Structure formats: C-alpha cells, structure tokens
Amino acid sequence: MIKTLRSWWKDSEISNLIGRKKVDSSIFEYGTQIPVEFHVDFSEANQGKAPALGTSQKIVLIYKNQTFEARLQNVDQKSADREALQIRYDSNKELKQFMISQFQATYQYITAKKAENSGKKNIVVPDAQAEYIEFYATRTPFEYRIELITQQGSPNVWWVNQGNTINAGKTEGVIWAPLKNSNGNPVHHWETMREVKRGDIILHYANKHLRYVSRVIDPAQIAPRPSSFANSNWEEEGRLVRTDYFEVSPAIPLELFNQQLMKLNITQGPLNSIGGVNQGYLYRFTIPGLQLIQHLSKDVNWPAFTQFEVANPVIEETITLPEIKDENVRKTVYQVKAYIKQNGFHYTDPLIENFYLSLKTKPFVILAGISGTGKTKLVKLFAESVGATGENGQFTLIPVRPDWNDPTDLIGYQDLSGRFKPGRLTEVMVTASLPENRNRPYFICLDEMNLARVEHYFSDLLSLLESQRWMDGQIVTEPLIPYASLDRVEDQELYGDLGIPENVYLIGTVNMDETTYPFSKKVLDRANTLEFNHIDLTQLPWSEGDEEQEIVEIGPVSQRFFRADYLNLVNVGAENKELVKRTTNKLVAINQILEEIHAQVGFRIRDTISFYSIYAERFGLLTEDEAFDLQLLQKILPRIQGSHTSVKRVLLKLLKVCLEGESLQVNDLLDDASTLYSRWDAGKEAPAAKYPQSARKLAFMLRRLEEDGFTSFWLS
Structure with a gap:
C-alpha cells in the first residue's frame, strides 16, 4: 500500500522503508518535519520507543560508511493542540554541508528561484527535477540507514520489465505505465516513472533476458495508453517516457549475472533476495550494476552512451549465498504457482506449497499416482519457473529402465581399460559441484522410478542422503565415488570423492500398478510421497479473463531458496522448540497406535516431520494442522498395509485421531465400517476433520x- 502526504511517500511493500522525503529547503537548513501520518512508521522503526512530549532523542543517520548525528524531537505545539515530530540537525554543520553536496541540483534550483523571487521560501521543485532522501529501519532503535536519490553527475540507470509489451514499446520508442491499478491505487514501480529524466539509461528485460538498452529522449508525460499495449486490465491514463532503443545482441540471460548482481544490494532494484526478478515494471538500477553486466557479457557491443569509467573492474567469480527473508519465500512460491497455471496446468491446493516444503525438508521427493496426472510435467514446470531448464543443464530427465538392477546406469562404472564411464546422474553432480554453480539448484527427475526395484539401483544414494552434515557452511555427504576406487589420475581429479552436492534435488515419479514394484520402508523413510490420485477433470487450462492477466515470469532463483536450514534437531532455534514438542507429542500418540502392527516410526521421521512443520509455519505456507495432516498422509500412512483385523483396528484409530472431537466406537466398527467410510463417497461433502486429507485416505484404505480383504496406501 502506498501512503503519500505532502513531501513524504511510502510503499509498505518496500522492506524496512520508513519513508521517502522529497528534498526541499528545510533539508539544507535544519532537517525535516515528519507528518503525523508517518509517526507510526518511525515508532515501528524505533521498536515502539519515542521521545516524550517536549523532549528529543539522539539519532544516528548511516550513509554507506559514514555516520551523522541528529535528533528526533517531539515538539509540543500547544497553540495547535498537537505534537510535531521533527528530525533536527540545526547545529550539525557537517551534516548540512553533506546534504548540500549530495543534493546539488535541488540546492541550486532553490537558490536560483529564491533570487528570482526576492527570497521566497516555499520553493516547490518539479517532480522531473526532484531529489529524495529515504529513511530505512535498522535493527537498532533511533538508528536509520539513509539512501539518496539524486540528479547530479552521471545519468540514472533504470530496469524495466516488459514481458509481452517489449515489441510494442520498441516499435513506438516508449515505455508506459498506468497512474493507478484496477483498485484505484498508485503502485511504486509505476510511480518511479516520474523520476526518469532526459539522458537516463534504461535496461529492457523480457522473457528471462536483457534484450535492449535505451537512452531517454523525453521525461515522463501524462499520456493515454498506447494502442499497441493490449492489456485491457490497465487504466487508460498513465505516464509515457520516450526513449531510443538499442538492441542487445546476443540477448543476455538473467542467470549470467543475477547471482553476482545481488552482491551489489541495489536499493529498490529489480531482483529479490533469492535472485529472481520482482514482479513489477520500472525499478532503480545503478552504473556499477550496468558495469557488472557489461563485464560478464563481453560479446555484446554496448553503445557508447552506456560506457563509463570502471570504478571497480575486479568482479569476483563466486559469491556467498545470500540471506533469504521468509516473506520472500512465500511470494516466490505463489509466483511459481501462477507460472505453472499460465502454462496450462492446474494442481489442487496446497500441492505446490507441499512440493516446495518437501524439497526443503529433504532433497528427495516421490510423486505417485495414476498415469497421465501431470507428475513429470509438475517437476519440469516447477524447475523451469525458478530458472532451471534442460537448456542450461539445471533440469535433467532420466527415464528409469526395467532392467536396472545396480547403480551403474546412474552413477557409472570403470571399463576394461580402467577408464571411468560416468552415469547421467554423476555428470549432473559434477557440474552442480563446480564453484561457479554452487548458487544454482539442479533438479533430476527419475521418471517412472519403480519400473525397476528402487533398492537395487538407488540404495547407495539413499544411504548417502542420510550422511548429510555441515562443513564450512555447506551441506556435504560421504563420497559417492571414493577416490581410491578410481585407477586413472584424470578420473580421480574429476570424480574422486564426489558426494551429493547440496544443490542437487532428486524427484522420482511413480505409477502404482501391476507393471511396477512397491517401495520398501527404507525408501519411504527417506522421502515425502505426494499422491496424485484425486483428479478433477473439470479443471481446464483456461478460464474467463485469463487472457487479460499479465505474464508471470520468474528468473533464476538462488540455491538458498531450497537448501535445508536444519539437518538435526540440535540445529533448531529456541523459537521453534515448542512447535517441535507439540509435533513430537502428536507422533507419540500415533506411534502408540502403530505399535499394534509394528509400523511405528523412528527418530528420522520425527525429525523430518518437525522440520517440515517449522518451514510451513516460518514461511506462512500452511497452518500447523495442515502441515501435520500432509505429513501424516505422506510419511505415516504409506507404511500401513495388510489384511489382519489389527490393521483395520489401526486404520480406525487413526481415523478417529483425524476426526478429533467425533465419538467413534472402534470395536463396533470392526465387523462393518461401511457407515463410516461411505461418508467420503463421490458426490458427498466430506465430513469435517482436523486432518481432512489423511482422513479421506484412511477411509479409502478401510x-x-x-x-x-487387503489394503495398502497404494491400492486406493
């Protein structure tokens, strides 16, 4: 939500922004008055603390490596019967001189206008020439980081996301954005159009590539939507900037530079904290950011107006993994869902959230169900939505053959000459383990995984997954190919002691029918099993109004988005301990039921379910009950099968847990439970349940x- 009061502005979507102040004469003289409507924003930044009425509090302003002292003053304006909050630095000559030096354009404009108007004080700077100071909250009360938006010196650099409007924009030589959205509200990535000035540089991004760079001919003017901009959801009135396009050839893929670009920490820039492109239109950029892209794309003939003296020509080839804010995880997951939907595939909620949480919990997931339900397509589209494709090598489809009875087809073998012949899986892991690829996730889809016995060809990998541990800030495993097992020096250097890299994610698709093999508990213990048997054929790949939706596009996403934060319960922070205790207590009750058929779970599953529940709560993707419901369905129920009365008793007791609050007489239902499970018959509304998905599955198993006369998780 955007808030605008006189010379102050704020968009609540911009992380930690307290407010943006348009620079005026007060900035050069004493500081600034803070509108009453922004008092709450400063209070939040100060963690609820505030100077008492009639007093002031010392504050610190931080700009890059410089710090300045000022005061936050709460003035008692008795005559107006109100408080007035001000940032004051009347006697700080150093800070006032700093403001003059940084905002030269505004200072000179105001000085000139005062001279023309005999010292007139209320000089309003036009938006096209305006400069701004932004205040950001830090973790310390009364300490603010400031950012300066200036007009001086070099041109400003901008980044525009154009999608399917890029050809129209190029043809007409413009960029255009509405004044307000369909709800009648301004949007910050459209409001930035006001600040574009003649001579500025714009990078034009579409379809995961930088495709044009342009120089602004005329600043923004109010203009109707160009006829070639066909999105009918947009308002008719907007801002139009005329610009001279220059084609970037070859087009530059986002994955070439996004990981290194994040290191520049461009304020209100186009990339989010996990390396994807923010969904919006016009974003701020910088000359160092432009120079970094130029450095990494030496085969592009950049136009002369983009050439600047390189301030820091040394570009590191690798960077540390960026921190990812939990709220950004949720946004990215929802964008993934939108991307999959616009590609014509619909999966019932919360399947995508569940799939992501399962990968985050452990990098091995099984997608099970009848043929033709989109299991393989889900893996491909999910990977593609985060920048992992077959073309860039980050998505690999490996069809499993029925004759696989050992790991050589996946891992490799030494031929008669002693040369190591790598399997397809090993080739991917070698690529993924390279330093320059450490930030990129790699997805391997083992298609129709149970056409052969999984334990025969996959057991080595299953064992290695259990050896995961932290080492120097990375997750490592025991070696898949021991150094000593290789004869040739060349092979030892390339494959020796190769483990499973932390950025490799294994997904198996399985059909459960007479042509396939069942899973052992060793496999089930180590994977989340997502089932696709509940099909709604009325879900079509289009719906009314879809043609008006803006194209959803997600660029490459950092490996940190997927990497596990916990490997053992000792890694869990104090803030999650109560959730772990509640989850454990539920599992203790479940284990007491499972003991009757010797199907109880151990520490491995307890930890996995706890981690899944923590992620679900942290990222706001599922409630605690929804998370436990899915884990009960995916980690517990697949272990149950048999024909004995004891199995039926266990199913009934588990169903009673799922229908918490409903009185079920288990012994009365042992002879005939049809009155119970028939409540889930097709066409009927399912009964209310604490754990509805597990309840439905248990009814089918009953x-x-x-x-x-026999039941199994896989038969229903």
Missing part, C-alpha cells in the same frame, strides 16, 4: 480392506 474400503479396500473390507471389499478386497
């Missing part, structure tokens, strides 16, 4: 047991 039906199979009574009708066929």
